[in-house]
């Protein structure tokens with residue numbers, strides 16, 4: 001996507017080809033700065049502390065992290081160590097495991113002398129593939145938005161609600177949930193986006209609002225609890241969110257609070273779409289509520305809030321009483337029955353095992 005008129009991705013190879021560079025998302029929207037990742041530890045830190053975040057971008061960063069590790073030591077032991085370190089950074093997004101399994105399959109059989117160049121090539125390819133996938137998700141999702149706009153009689157605005165950030169910042173480019181929105185906006189559909197603030201880390205208020213603003217998409221930030229009210233009053237035509245892990249039967253884990261939006265959508269007859277690239281499908285799992293590991297993060301993300309003071313200084317302040325413990329569940333699972341359809345790079349399908357197999361027939365009959 002473009003920032004200040006210049007094309008930009010969320011992660012890229014540094015011009016000197018000695019590091020990966022990524023936007024530091026903890027600094028947005030107050031500052032657009034990049035961070036240089038030169039070692040395995042820096043890549044792992046970037047994922048763990050959410051300088052980079054969003055399932056597809058976590059996967060791409062991990063792939064670069066393997067390359068960075070091998071530059072220091074390309075032995076079998078170093079490769080296994082790098083994979084283990086990166087695997088331990090965040091538990092819910094399965095794209096991380098997908099990327100690491102992919103890197104291992106490619107690199108383990110190679111002689112150590114060939115591993116560094118091969119790792120970089122594959123990390124670059126994973127990034128490029130993510131961009132192509134998200135463009136295709138946008139094209140398939142656009143048809144749904146066009147249909148919704150037609151159903152509305154092309155009157156007023158097309159009102160879309162999204163949760164968290166599943167835009168280009170969460171991927172290498174274009175985003176998943178936001179990709180159809182960008183394409184619809186570019187096609188002249190008057191889209192307006194209700195942006196859930198997405199406590200506690202405020203990815204909606206800080207990242208989605210920034211992204212949409214950069215692209216000129218009309219949007220309004222709302223507190224997380226507003227969506228149900230808007231849906232009851234006919235102010236949401238459809239919801240689109242991303243996902244960090246989708247099971248083989250179509251259950252989806254996404255940012256905490258997604259489930260409540262899906263319940264409200266169901267109660268109000270509002271279509272609830274989930275956009276995902278195929279590396280987000282975990283074909284080994286069925287029952288998302290019982291089987292998907294849910295990340296719990298430090299309670300300070302809840303008790304402390306960061307923002308810009310009137311002076312322009314960015315500061316972090318505590319909002320809860322000293323001594324009150326905070327529980328910080330980062331994701332929840334929306335059962336497939338609440339999902340109207342899944343939007344993938346291969347097309348749109350029902351959120352079910354049969355639906356997914358209709359788009360990914362090569363998985364049929366495979367031992368999960």
Ligand SMILES: CSC[C@@H](O)[C@@H](O)C(=O)COP(=O)(O)O
Pocket residue numbers: 053054055056093163164165166167170171175176177203241242243244254255330
């Ligand atoms: C295309 S991104 C899909 C999800 O990764 C996104 O919706 C999300 O929940 C991100 O969570 P985060 O904790 O910011 O990594």
